[in-house]
Amino acid sequence: MRRFLFVFSVLFFSVFSAQTKPNLVPYPQSVEFSKGEFILSNTTAVKGNEKSFEYQFFLKSLNKNYQLDLSKNERTHGTDVIFVSVDKDKKEDYEINVAENFMSVIGKDDAGLFHGIQTMLQLIQNSKDGKIPAVKIKDYPKFAWRGMHLDVCRHFFNVDEVKQYIDYLAMYKLNTFHWHLTDDQGWRIEIKKYPKLTEIGSKRKESMVGAYVDNTFDGKPYGPYFYTQEQIRDVVKYAQQRHITVVPEIEMPGHALAALSAYPELACTKGPFESATKWGVFDDVFCPKEETFTFLENVLDEVMKLFPSQYIHIGGDECPKTRWKECAHCQELIKKNNLKDEHGLQSYFIHRIEKYVNSKGRKIIGWDEILEGGLAPNAAVMSWTGINGGIEAAKSGHFAVMTPGAYCYFDHYQGDPQSEPNAFGGFTPLDKVYSYNPVPSELNPEQAKYILGVQANLWTEYITDFKQVQYMIFPRLMALSEVGWGTADPENYKEFESRVIGQFKILDGMKVNYAKSIYNISGKVVPANEGIAYELTVSQDPAGIRYTTDGTEPSLDSQVYQNPVRVKKSMTVKSAYFEDGKLKSAVSSQEFTVSKTTGKKITLEQQPSENYSFGGAFTLVDGIIGNTRQLGKTWLGFQGKDVVATIDLGQKTSFSEVYFNTLENKGSWIHLAKSAQVFVSDDGRNFKMIKEIGTQEIQDSKGKITLNVGNQTSQYIKLIIENAGIIPAGNPGADSKAWLFVDEIGVN
Incomplete structure (x- = not known):
């Protein structure tokens, strides 16, 4: 039996003909x-x-x-x-x-x-x-899971806004809405058996504002904000009508401060606790005792009645083991169950929860840390720290959703950080999202069947209203949709970009506050003879680019961009795009600090994390000093790894000073270097150390390290910057690998 429906429209936008590719996103098969x-x-x-x-x-x-x-x-x-x-x-x-x-x-x-x-x-x-x-x-779609995530814990969005979000997913054929409902900063779902979760846990006394390193707060109470069960049923039905599955996330065992503020007896210590006012990771987590499991099972009972989804997301990420190490009950539980360590206890926790969820006819999915200590039998993995979690899951016969931060975190910057609103960090522009292939090359065809699909995540630490939500997801949502649909063609990115610009007319009609970074000038440092050059690109006609090198604002009378701008000395390049005699873009400004290493050949023994690897090793000698408030495209980030960089100056060169920058942001697990050593060589093989500094000197310098090395002459310089290692107790992320962020390595 077929049903027939007849439809028509008379509002028309851009032209297309039989000879041009129609402006469709995602593009059909x-x-x-x-x-x-x-x-x-x-x-x-x-x-x-x-x-x-x-x-x-x-x-x-x-x-x-x-x-x-x-x-x-x-x-x-x-x-x-x-x-x-x-x-x-x-x-x-x-x-x-x-x-x-x-x-x-x-x-x-x-x-x-x-x-x-x-x-x-x-x-x-x-x-x-x-x-x-x-x-x-x-x-037809290639992947069964085409998802978008929304964090409503750091900042809350009302039912109408959530429905708008779902509408955006439906427009571009996504079929999964991952609703992040609980975290340290707020509990957002009504649980009738535990009313204090929303009476107490849905509010916090204030919120962190500005860049994390500023450590400033607004002093304004936030909340109570939460969804009633009736509101949740309404949203779930709304999504179902649009053929979108809503997957709820109830965080455990970590990210639990909001819950512990309401029910402190579920922790390893007595408390008291409060919903977090800062962003980051905190040591107080759920204690794996029977009353905790009873609590979580009762919570999940109510959650599963509200959400008919096959999968229930149980978090499982970023769970410090500090409290468990100090807890007599936890240590006894490890011994009783012959667990190897606290990572084994995490696995025990996840296994317990999975067994209960399975008994209700559902399955669990969690962030890739649920792999710690051994994966639960029927669990699916959401691979966010990279692609390795998804690879490990698929090779062991578990389903995986690929959502690596380097490609799929929409809280990252999408344009030049200097002209973008404050964001979490990282650099994930439209073309990078579009380039992603969710099926890792490491998998054979049989293993690849376990890749359910792809998802992008929107964490809202720095997103305070729905207009900013729109800004961060558009137009990157379009790239994600085409990746998930299976028709993305990164080699023809410019053609996709033109379709995106065509889609802007639709968004304009909907009054969506999308990012216009695509119109702004993008700058890239490239090697040039005896130095570097600054290459400028724009989505429109590059003949419209004007630039200056003397610090003045660009105008129609400024230099017309034709070739990459040579950077032979310290200077500031400002650029803008003009069309029909009018300024059409934001003014981009890039300051260069040139030294004897600028543009030289550099190699790294260990590569940075994919999330913080823009430009690779060359970023360390590109003449750009990283902004300490913006972890965008000017820093390299290494988790648990030392930086071992070797620079070839091209010929024997005299110098007396070596400098580099590191960061400290302990709330985000970023620690200053433990030590640093400078070596020199004439042949690139045999090195001798000429300078070493320790932790105290680095601490005193606050990360801006300048080393006086005396009068030296050599062709090769090797710099070893030692990672802080395992984060010590008393710090956020204790017992985890510290991050080391490094920027420009210069020589004078």
Whole structure:
């Protein structure tokens, strides 16, 4: 039995013809144009199963967006109509056929129909004068899990805003909404058996503001903010209608301060506790005692009644073992169950929770730290620290969702950090998201079947309102959608970029506050003869770029950009894009500090973390001093690794000073270096140490290290910067590997 639906629109945006690629995101698997076109008119009828959500969704979308009420138009013949039908085949596939007399979309199931509707709306939105080129589209997704995450704990977003977020996912054919509902900074879900979770845990006395290193607070009480169970049912139904599964996350055993503030007896110590006012990771976590498991099981009972999703996310990430090491009960539990250590205790905790969730017919998914001590039998892994968690899970026969921070963390900067709002750190521009392949090359075809798909995450430490949510997800959500759909083509990124710009017209109509970083000038340092050059690019005609090197603001009368700007001395390059005589971009400013190492060949014995590796080793000699308030694209980050850098000066060179920068941000597990040694060599093989400094000297310098090495002449310089190692007790992230952030290595 097929259901038929007829739809029409007369609001038109950009032109496309049979000779150009239509502005569709995500791009379909197969698009074939033919001669002819379908001409829409305001007499086009709307027919179908009036009780179906898809039918009503079409009518309401047309009425809301285009002020068209076509519900009363009727047709008894097969022309001037758009046919929409469903084949019950339990797939997300669909087909669209545009001919001179009709348009049709056939969904293999209701989800396929809905996806086809989204594509049809984009076809209509991109038409001109009601003319849609004749085309056949056959389409289906590559990955079963195409997700977006939203953290509502650090900052809260109301039901209407959450529904808008779901609408954005639906527009671009994502099918999973990961709702992060509990954390140290707030408990956001009503649990009727434990009312103090929302009475106490849904608020905090103040919030951290500005960059983390500023360590400043607003002094304003935050909350109580939470969702009632009735509101959650409403959101879940709203998402289901749009063929989106809502996966709730209840954090355990770490990130539990908000819960412990309400029920301190669930901790290893007596407390008292309060919801965290700072961002970061904290030592007080759930204690694995029977009353804790009873509490969590009761919480999960209520959660599973609200969320029909197959998977329940139980967190499992960033759980310090400090309290467990000091807890007599925990140590006795380790002995009693023959566990190796506290990591084994984490595995024991996750196994207990999984067994309970499985008994209710559900499955758990957790961040890749749930691999610690051994993975629970039926657990799925969400791989965020990199891709290794997903690889390990897939090779052992466990499903995995790939969400590595380097590609999928939308709280990272997406443009030049100097011209972007304050963000968490990292640098994840649109093209990097688009370049991601969720299936690691390390997996064979059989193992690759365990990769469920891809997800991007939006953590909200620095996102205080919904306008900023919009800014951080758009346009990167479009790149994610095409990666998840399986049609991303990184080699033709510019073509994708042009489609993104076309989509901006739709977002403008919706009054979405999307990031315009794509219009801003992007700068990249490249090696040049005896130094470096600064390469400028823009998504539009590069002839519109103007720049200065004397510190003045660029204008139409400034130098026209033609070739990379040579940087032979310390200077500031400012650039901007002009179109039709008007400034169209933000002004980009980059300061350069040139030394004898600038632009020289550099090698690293150990590579930085993928999240903080932009530019690779060359970042350390690119002439740019990192901004201590922005961990964007000017720092390299190493977790648990020393920096061993060797620089080839090209010839014997005289110098008397070596400098480098490190950071301290203990709340984010970033510690100053433990020591540093400088070595020199004439052949690049045999080195001798000429300078060494220890922890106290580095602490006194506050990370800005300048080493006087006397009068030296050599071709090679090796710098060893020692990582702080394991974070000691009493610090956030105790017992974990410390981060070491390093920037420019200079020689004078």
